[in-house]
Amino acid sequence: MTEIADLTATELSRHVRERTLSPVEIVEAVLTRIEQRADLNAFITVTLGEARQEAAAAEKLAQAGGKLPALLGVPYSVKDLVNTAGVRTTMGSRLYEDNIPAGDGVAVARARKAGAILIGKSTTPEFGHVQSATSPLFGRTLNPVDPTVTPGASSSGAAVAVAAGMGPIAIGTDGGGSIRIPAACCGIVGFKPTLGAVPHLQLPDLFGANSYVGPMARTVTDAALLFEAIAGPDPGDPFGQPAALLHEAGNVSLKGLRVAWIAKGGAKVEREVAAITVRAVEMLAAEGAAVEPIEIDFKSFEPAFLTILRTGLAARVGPVVKGREALVAKSLIDTIRAGETYSAVDLSQAASARTVLFQMIQSVFARFDVIISPTLTAPPLPVDIDPTGDIDIDGSNEGAVRGAWYPFTYPQNLTGHPAISLPCGQTSKGLPVGLQICAPWYRDRALLEVAAAAERVFGDWRWAG
Numbered sequence: 001m002t003e004i005a006d007l008t009a010t011e012l013s014r015h016v017r018e019r020t021l022s023p024v025e026i027v028e029a030v031l032t033r034i035e036q037r038a039d040l041n042a043f044i045t046v047t048l049g050e051a052r053q054e055a056a057a058a059e060k061l062a063q064a065g066g067k068l069p070a071l072l073g074v075p076y077s078v079k080d081l082v083n084t085a086g087v088r089t090t091m092g093s094r095l096y097e098d099n100i101p102a103g104d105g106v107a108v109a110r111a112r113k114a115g116a117i118l119i120g121k122s123t124t125p126e127f128g129h130v131q132s133a134t135s136p137l138f139g140r141t142l143n144p145v146d147p148t149v150t151p152g153a154s155s156s157g158a159a160v161a162v163a164a165g166m167g168p169i170a171i172g173t174d175g176g177g178s179i180r181i182p183a184a185c186c187g188i189v190g191f192k193p194t195l196g197a198v199p200h201l202q203l204p205d206l207f208g209a210n211s212y213v214g215p216m217a218r219t220v221t222d223a224a225l226l227f228e229a230i231a232g233p234d235p236g237d238p239f240g241q242p243a244a245l246l247h248e249a250g251n252v253s254l255k256g257l258r259v260a261w262i263a264k265g266g267a268k269v270e271r272e273v274a275a276i277t278v279r280a281v282e283m284l285a286a287e288g289a290a291v292e293p294i295e296i297d298f299k300s301f302e303p304a305f306l307t308i309l310r311t312g313l314a315a316r317v318g319p320v321v322k323g324r325e326a327l328v329a330k331s332l333i334d335t336i337r338a339g340e341t342y343s344a345v346d347l348s349q350a351a352s353a354r355t356v357l358f359q360m361i362q363s364v365f366a367r368f369d370v371i372i373s374p375t376l377t378a379p380p381l382p383v384d385i386d387p388t389g390d391i392d393i394d395g396s397n398e399g400a401v402r403g404a405w406y407p408f409t410y411p412q413n414l415t416g417h418p419a420i421s422l423p424c425g426q427t428s429k430g431l432p433v434g435l436q437i438c439a440p441w442y443r444d445r446a447l448l449e450v451a452a453a454a455e456r457v458f459g460d461w462r463w464a465g
Helices: 004-006 009-018 021-037 048-064 105-115 156-163 180-188 221-232 273-287 296-317 331-338 344-365 401-405 409-416 444-458
Strands: 041-045 075-079 119-122 167-172 189-192 212-218 258-262 290-294 370-374 390-393 396-400 419-426 432-438
Touching: 004 021, 004 258, 009 048, 009 105, 009 156, 009 221, 021 041, 021 048, 041 156, 041 401, 048 119, 075 156, 075 401, 105 119, 105 221, 119 156, 119 409, 156 167, 156 180, 156 189, 156 212, 167 189, 167 221, 167 290, 167 444, 180 419, 189 221, 189 444, 221 419, 273 290, 273 401, 273 419, 273 432, 273 444, 296 331, 296 401, 344 370, 370 401, 396 401, 396 409, 396 444, 401 419, 401 444, 419 444, 432 444
Parallel strands: 075 119, 075 167, 258 290, 258 370
Antiparallel strands: 041 119, 167 212, 189 212, 189 419, 370 432, 390 396, 419 432
């Protein structure tokens, strides 16, 4: 039975349609895997009763025949920052330990409509504020590839669940790389869509949004399947209203694809990661892609990113934490305190820097179809590393984790461009390495097609635990 848990969402959907597997069998297999891999600590809440009820209803629908929803009977998890009606949503914090939303987030409502079955809420650091898979509420989440290294954050549990067969797909959020970083660390696919492509109405400032909802999966095909279910316009999102929000993919091929290759992004890239990602790009070139090296100093935009991140947390979370500091991690308090030191001028200057970066990337897309880079500058960091401290790369101190380890991911949060991370190889120690592909606004479907073509070239990197 547990082998069912290793099937992709696409495979499971086909089995349901062909009646070779029932939704009840599928859900039971995944729930069994969750129990078997409880050591990974991927879930804050497992929806046992609800999932079984939904599976029984899905089975009746499948037996009735006719046109079936795209994800009927496919289990999925939701990061515990996204609202789920009737299922507690804790934000990874003791402050919201008993919070039960009345309604679903847009992506969750759409996944339900597509027939997917919620199996649980996945772990995240408090309010997704730090690059650490820990929280005072749930403890530490472990990487199924190697428990001595981090699974990445802040969609930690979502990546771990997918990688270990605890549901083939997951909904994560990405405020600076929080889908793509854990995807790279756990050897799966993580996709941050264009701003507004998947409406995220829980954000307090929709006009200055830098946090996104997106799919996580073991294959690009599965990520695309979930994306199609949850994407589309919503009148409540200022960036997500056009009816023709997303372009069709068209004829996408690696042959003739114009690739801008950014090897460093203003940061130092660890030797093995550099070699693996260069080899991946060479493989794409061998398939006919026209690759040209360019350089953008992404790392230099870290201060603008931090200003927006910290002031947002100070404004949104600061009042909730006040007087209850003993319930939260010190790193969250420190982040809030730092956010309170910025002025309105500082925030305005950060917004201006965001505009400059957007224009820089747009100028690149005047000549290229996609921008490719490593997802991270180094393999997954030690599980107990201080996320607020500095890191060493190839024996030298390269500064703080954000600028030194993931300078390639937070730029797209500032500019709104879609970006996907997919596995492209492994280190000599067996750790996964991710490659990031970025595309112009609204070219999400084309980006997924490019990623799928690249995935076929790189081969199958499934890291099931």
